[in-house]
Amino acid sequence: MAINLDLLSSSNFISTIRKYCNSIGWSIYDINDRRAILNFNANSGNTQxxxxxxxxxxxxxxxxxGIKYSDTSDIPGWLSAALLSQNATFKVGFWCIEEIGGKQTFSIMHNAEISLIDVNYFQRLGLALVRQCDELEQIVAKALINY
Structure with a gap:
């Protein structure tokens, strides 16, 4: 069920995210009126x-x-091609490259209209993105070990 847009307006963003996280049992690392940060212990033991x-x-x-490059020209083509191909199979999320701390970082992202988000969608979405990112990091780590 879709929610009222007002629940995630700037003035209600913090209270709504807190309410969702409390009902799921998630802890919030940091929050302000336009951004929330949550940390998860992934299946690999890493923190996402x-x-x-x-x-x-x-x-x-x-x-x-954790897959970061100094410049986009340093990114292996096979990795970009594999992630772009994987994007076509996803119902939730897509791989992208975003600049974080001066590095070109592979991230999994999903943009959702506020009116579509309820606590169940919020939970499924968060868990799916964390799982996909953790799986990519484990695949790359294994490939580097075997290289």
Missing amino acids: TLFIIKHENTLEFSVPS
Whole structure:
């Protein structure tokens, strides 16, 4: 069921995210009126960080990976091609490259209209993105070990 747009307006963003996280049992690492940060212990034992950023009527959910390059020209073509191909199979999220701390970072992201988000969608979306990012990091780590 879709929610009222007012629940995630700037003035209600913090209280709504807190309410959702409390009902799911998630802890919030940091929050302000336009951004929330949640940390998850992934299946691999690594910590994955979920950013939720408010843009007008849309929320951006993003989990940056540990796969970072100094410049886009350093990114292996096979990795980009594999992630672009994988994007076509996803119902939730897409791989992208975003600049974080001066590095070109592979992140899995999903943008959702605020009116479509309820606590169940919020939970499924967050968990799916964290799982996908963790799986990519494990695949790349194994490939590097075997290289």
